[in-house]
Amino acid sequence: MTMRNKPNTESLKQTTTFTDEAAGASSKGATPSQSFRARDRRKFLKGGMFAAGATVLGAGVAPSRLLAAQDNDSAPITKGDIAILRFLQALETIEKDLWQQYSELGGTQDNEVSGLNGGNVPYTQALQLLDGDMPQYIHDNTDDEISHARFLANYLESIGAEPVDLTPFAHLPSSKADGARQVGRLTNLTQLTIDTSFWSQYRSITNLDFDPNAVFAQAVPSLNAGMHTAIPRSNDDTAGSVINPDPTQSTFPDLLKAIAFTAGFHFAFIEEGGTSLYPTLAQHVTNLEVLRILLSIGPSETMHFQTWQDKAGNATPLTVFDKLNNSSVTFTDLHAAKGETDPESLNGDTLQANLIMPEPTHFLNPKFGPVAIIRPTSTKFGGAQAAVMSFVKDGLFRGQKPLNNPELVRVLMQLAEEADEARRQL
């Protein structure tokens, strides 16, 4: 694996040239009147903003600051921007790896997502207990992650920076169940410890950034202890299923149901991480095009999260002990959680399943009133290092060597530190 953590000045120069050329190319295609209109509009907006600033904001904001912001649209791509892009490209590669495993076993099987191997029918149908469209959603989330990783790698190359290559770490074993390809993996989906407090974080008025000591209830407390598999490890985990062409007529052993429900919560956990990560890192970006990339990919993670937290809430009550992981899991009916909810609770104990829209929460200053937002977006809780640590705690890298400080985690943490250290340079 080759990594260029400190791009030299030459590559940064290339970067600037690329950005300028790209800007020139786009204006070349415009007709003279379009160019004039664009220039004219910018001039107008500049003047208009000055006027609006003076009228609406009064003496609180210096007009020079507003003008300065306009003039910095052409800020070059910085070393920090590249650090952020390289970290995101590495993390998207991790996402791609885990989603490919889910898609091979539980996604719609077609030619769009490469490497699908016929699927695992009992697991795919068990996932449909959460929603009949789960296979399509799993397929499409995978497709999205493949595109995120590929786009970021291609973009890095286009600006003279080297993408991160994680293939030397792809040595974890595949599931032995029908449908899984037998290739090396970066991630382990069979020994997870899933923090399901994201559930109450978005249902509470309390914001982790605002109150770091806040306690957020777990949607499924037993997933946050012990180890749980989110995929069938072998055909033993699907044995006893009675499969019907109509999935609603099929029956499954409780172990397989628990595996499918575990996956449902894991999907939301993963995508909630991306939901916070992009807006957190966007605050450190200097170049406008790089900012556009983060602002364009980030919300697609949020679309994933929103879908998954809606589906996970459809898990049905059951308790299962898994011999292989020596762990129990209990799912409850979160639709029935209405009686114990209190949206204004500072303890974050609201679990009601259909509260999938973000509860307005504290942000910046309580005097502004609660507001519906993505949270957390501080470096401490939503940044790159926080994302890697949450994946480590999740057990995604269990089995990577050496055991206590796996090389893959060391590489990811180094990339994460550099991304978190990036600062806007305007």
Ligand SMILES: [Fe+2]
């Ligand atoms: Fe992604």
Ligand SMILES: [Fe+2]
């Ligand atoms: Fe994602």
